[in-house]
Amino acid sequence: MKKSEVPQDKSNLESANFKELCYAVDENGKYTTENSTGWIPKTIALDNAIQEIEERTRAAKERAVQGLSSPIEYYMELNKMDLSILASYVGSFRWQVKRHFKPTVFKKLSANKLQKYADAFDITVEELQNIKHED
């Protein structure tokens, strides 16, 4: 890639006012670096990945509101976590976390465990138990 060809497309980097570093060759064929504001092919890939997460979050919220799943699943998706990440934050096994997705099991969780989940999601126990229905 030539230095003059380093893409300067609009991207999500703009929100943080930051440009990434790319390696490219100058007019004499010597390697140098150039900042890039972004490149459309990867912006689309990232946007799609974020949309995926949002869809999963919405679906999990829907299930939680309908009482098919506990709010833990919703907050897990909201925080871009998966079972193994959440399990290590709350100090449980993956199968235990999965079990806590069941509303009946969730209702019986100890105050201690609820606090651990709340801390992992950076919210209060109150917020964990009552997910907001709006939006």
Next chain:
Amino acid sequence: MKIDFTHHQAAHCENGVVSNLMKYNGFDISEPMVFGIGSGLLFCYIPFLKVNHAPAVTYRVMPGQIFKKFTTSVGVKIKKEKFKNPKAAQERLDENLKKNNPVGLQVGVFNLTYFPDEYRFHFNAHNLVVYGKEDGTYLISDPVMQTVSTLTEKELEKVRFAKGPFAPNGHLYYPIAFPESFDLALAIKKGIRDTCKTMLAPIPIVGVRGMRYLAKLIRKWPLKKGVKVANHYLGQVVRMQEEIGTGGGGFRYIFAAFLQEASEVLSNPKLMDLSKEMTEIGDMWRDFALEASRIYKNRSSKPDAYNQVADQLVVLANLEEAFFKELKKAI
């Protein structure tokens, strides 16, 4: 206190921290040099690891490997510490800063407040340097950022004790001893030799064989997994190749820059030619990403389109196979 530390932006965090710490200690080692000596280049398809619900593909070695390889290869001694107790971790950090010693830290990205929101995933093998503390706020030199940043005590504790795969556990490191003279030439040769070895390794998911393996899978994705999943998988491949940290073209440009520098150090003009070749290969990786993005942009499931990008990947595998065979002979 504030240590007189110069921040240089890098493409990748691990190379960047090593290069910046070396420069601070008076050794002018560039980022591509760290990457090349640390044998950072790779291709690997990891079927048993899922990242964001898609199979993982990596264009570089495991986190920490570049660092380890580089320091042992040039003979720099490193002090490393991990902690169970966040308080002890902070105390040790403060002690070092008081002694005017900038330290490297391994952190999780999810709670790095200065990162753009879209980039805050649960990736725990990010690296940065702390070079001071003023009014309870840490002064941070994060190599992928253009300028320096700051984090409060609480924010820093959170990222140092992020959980999940590669959990940092407060991991802190800094160089303690340097060799009297560097045998850079020897380290470069070793770095190149090892990269050739892994890229040509007789393992189906690694190096050029890994590319061919992935190409086969890509052909099957649209029929076997459906449009949505196939698109998602392909997008993930492109992200691993091009996201922040790669310097573009799945680290191939950084590697080409390394070969150029190596050619001068070893006075080996052949490496200069090979650097040009690697740049062209990098350009073809960019074309591959562009072609793939056309598929997932249009949410297309035409097996033809998938076959076309798979063909491109096979061509890349053939080119890289010839390239690394030649590189092996050139040193």
